[in-house]
Amino acid sequence: MTTVRPQDPAGPWLLRTEHTVYAVRLGGEGRWAELAAWGPHGAETGPSPLDRSRRTHFITPADAAPAEYIPYGLRPFTGADLTVRRPGGERGLWWAFTGAHYDEGIALRLEFTDRPTGLRTTLRYATVPGTDVLLRWTELHNAGTEPLHLERLDSAGVTVPVQGGARLTYLAGQWSQEFGRHQLDLTRGRFEMASTQGAPGHAYAPWLAVQDAADADGPAYGVALEWSGNWHITADAEPGGAVRVRAGRVPHEGAVVLQPGGSLDTPRLACAFSPEGLDGLSRVWHRYERRLAGERLHRTRKVLYNSWEATGFGVEADAQLELAVIAAGLGVELFVVDDGWFTGRHDEKGGLGDWRPDPAAFPAGFDDFIGKIRATGLEFGLWVEPEAISPASRLYAEHPDWVYRIEGRPATLVREQLLLDLGRNDVQEFVIGTLDRLLTGHDISYLKWDMNRPPTERGRPGAGPAGELDLDAAHVAGYLRVLDHLRDRHPQVTVEGCAGGGGRIEHATLARTDVVWSSDNTAPLDRLAIQYGYLHAHAPHTMSSWVTDAPGVFDPRPRSLAFRFVLAAAGVLGIGADLRHWTAEQRAEATGWVARYKQERDVIHHGEARLLGTPADAGCGVQYDAPGGDRTVVAAWSTGRLDGAPLVPGRAVRLRLRGLDPGARYRDTATGTEYSGAHLLHYGLPLAWTADHDAELVTLVRQ
Structure with missing residues (x-):
């Protein structure tokens, strides 16, 4: 453990995950911490993309800085992460850096102290082994003699360098329509999501992804707040061009009182990066959630009936x-x-x-x-x-x-x-x-x-x-x-x-x-949209899903029993229909699907998942690759018309797979058909949809 004193070099301190680096340094003559680089290993070498002109007009240098965490007082105009009111009504802190504790590449603590109030603020950073997730949170300790009212107490601020504005991806909806994937381009102004319902709520998920709007398929940055109560996530397109994200809990009473001698930790904010866009970012989150499960990950998640x-x-x-x-x-x-x-x-x-x-x-x-x-x-x-x-x-x-x-x-x-x-x-x-x-x-x-x-x-x-x-x-x-x-x-x-x-x-x-x-809505096309959004942020092994007879609420187009089973098999399979009304043929078909799912659930729950297309396309799916790549399972659905249009009659829909070895050969275990990896990557997996065949669970074994 190395201790860095205020008179020592002010960073950068490097936090390294499996494939990424997060570099922090002091700015403003030691008055705040700021981001120097965030991206793949090596991204810290060279001028920081967040460097800016030191001249500011009508704002302060702190307002233009890519600050990691900064109080109102130092940052009066463009959005602070901490607002503290003293009993007399005065707001604002003007703290100074008082020390760092650095476990090289793994963890970091940066301490700032406001002497008039006695508030000591420690910025905490910790990497998560085996993932590309960095955890950030803040410790607040009142070493003064009077109570302090914390009117805003965010967990962290995260700055993302963008060139032509930011493409924000977020998950929103309502009861029975949760986790809808939405996108907007933010070039100026503020975007905010929040819940004051004592829980994350159905309207927004406490998750946000940020990309450069000029490269919407490019690298993706993400944040997710670990908090079961009131929360907010705010993104500001700042005057210098970057986008700064703030996230934290929202006090129900308007402020949290921190008594003399009292301490408080904010919720943890998980920060993730992938050079492979939103799909790659989803796999980062999946790996992290598999790690959260610990030893319980390896317990078989049983097929249930409710x-x-x-x-x-x-x-x-x-x-x-x-x-x-x-x-x-x-x-x-x-x-x-x-x-x-x-x-x-x-x-x-x-x-x-x-x-x-x-x-x-x-x-x-x-x-x-x-x-x-x-x-x-x-x-x-x-x-x-x-x-x-x-x-x-x-x-x-x-x-x-x-x-x-x-x-x-x-x-x-x-x-x-x-x-x-x-x-x-x-x-x-x-x-x-x-x-x-x-x-x-x-x-x-x-x-x-x-x-x-x-x-x-x-x-x-x-x-x-x-x-x-x-x-x-x-x-x-x-x-x-x-x-x-x-x-x-x-x-x-x-x-x-x-x-x-x-x-x-x-x-x-x-x-x-x-x-x-993930939702009380079990209707097939409605649920497909919910699960598509859900899998951007959360892992398949966490997603309980049922086969029911429910008609569509928002998309009433009928779909087969096969569609419903393949959809539920994309996570943790359950059944919720009134089985007493199913015919012998339906029960026989269901028995086959349950057996197929049991054969593949280890791959679905422990493999690397890739989202193929969207529910707005004529066909979409999820590809699951077993660790080592020897087995690939594809859950695929027809989301368009089932009468041949707009396709040329007889032409199969093709889902282009990703991440396969182009030089390897893959055999479909059901049909015996063999494909080269290059064929599946370039042309795609053929799927012939009809009114009676609108979904499929395909298993490919590497030869």
Whole structure:
């Protein structure tokens, strides 16, 4: 560990990932840190692309600098990362550099101190081994004598050098239409995404990619915020031509109070780079999320059946068992009972909080029911919504103070329910005790954690001034504490994350769950667009997806059962249709698809994924290459018309594959057809679509 004093050379300090370098130096005569280079190894050699004229007009040098993290005061005009208000109302910091700690190439700490307030700010950098991801966050410590109000406390600022403006790619939508991929060119001005719903939300994902608008297929830079609460990401096209991205949490109360002697760490911001554009950037994120999974990555993600779309709230043991028997016959490995299994849960209005099996639904006992499910060869799973509470529940009658509320104000019901204040220790203990009781008292191997409403009337009467509570951070900490407990106490249980679909998907959740539910919308073409966007940011092994009979919501064009199975097989396969209404032919076809998926899921979950085309093209797909490249699986779908137009009749659609060895030969295991790698790269894999054949799962083995 090397310590660099203020009088020593001011960098650059180099952080090296597997294929990239991130170079930081001091600027402004040591008053701030700034980016010198970010790109492939060697990019730091030569003049920095971020160097600028030292002359500024109507702004300060700090406003024009590619600053890594800078406070309001030093940077008054173009956007600061930290805004601090003293009790007297004064805002602004004018700090000085007070030291660096550098673990060569691996980690860096840069410390800045504002002596009048006593605030010590430490910029943290850490590389992630085996990936091209650099983590950044900020530590704040109040060594002064008065409380400080942190009105803005971002995690980091990231500057991207562009020539003709920036091409921004982001993921946006709404409930049942999450993760739509959107792009815009930002040449001047500001772009911002945010959520104040106590979760990442359905409207935007806390993820952003930046490219040069003049080279939209060129290198891609990306950021993703690890935070389960309120957040924002802001991109500014700055006067000097670069684009600067700021990201961080958003205090619910408007400011976080940092008391004398207190410390606070901001959420981690993951920063990624790929010279291979958005598709290459997606693989960087996939590798990172495989690393987040740790040893759990290598656990087989079972084919599941979920009974929600078949029975809704009408959970009844015999009907559930009938579905389980059919599902087991298809090759399904896990049966999950969704909402409606507990006392008082006959509709949306009751039961939440009273987490005990309904004796009317299971007259022979819950364990007897689970035993019969397991006798079919299936494992058993259960849906829960631990943060929610029904006003008609026994729990609410006993603990009305446990919900978010503002004294003297009416409570707003969302989905006929209220939200528990999970920042309270007693509420956390209740949730932990409830989950422990379920998982130790019954033979449960899968838990689906849902959250179906954001917090409203977010207050905790009698607990002190609202600004000192930091309720958003407290809820996040409680949520993560419970998930950490599940991972530690019940490591054998697979945990699925859900929030009305894809409302809470970010790296803190993904590090503690095995899979997540990206959307409640399971219609085929709708879901294809959702999964296409999702895979830009997140790995296939995290993406739970079901085959259902749901009609399209936004794109109602019909698609085959094969289309639905190949689509769900692109991640972690599940089935949610009412199997009692499937014909013998449909069940036979489903059995074949389940068997095919089991043959290839290791490649799908552990291989390198490449996105082929888009849902707007006549055909699109995902290519999965096994480690070592000996096996390639292609999931492909027809997204255009199925009557031959606009193609010449009889001419196959071709998906150009990527990353193959042009000199090698590849054999299609289903047809025996052999292709050279050069053929597949140049002409593409032929796929003949018809009204009855609109999807395919192709396996190519390298000869």
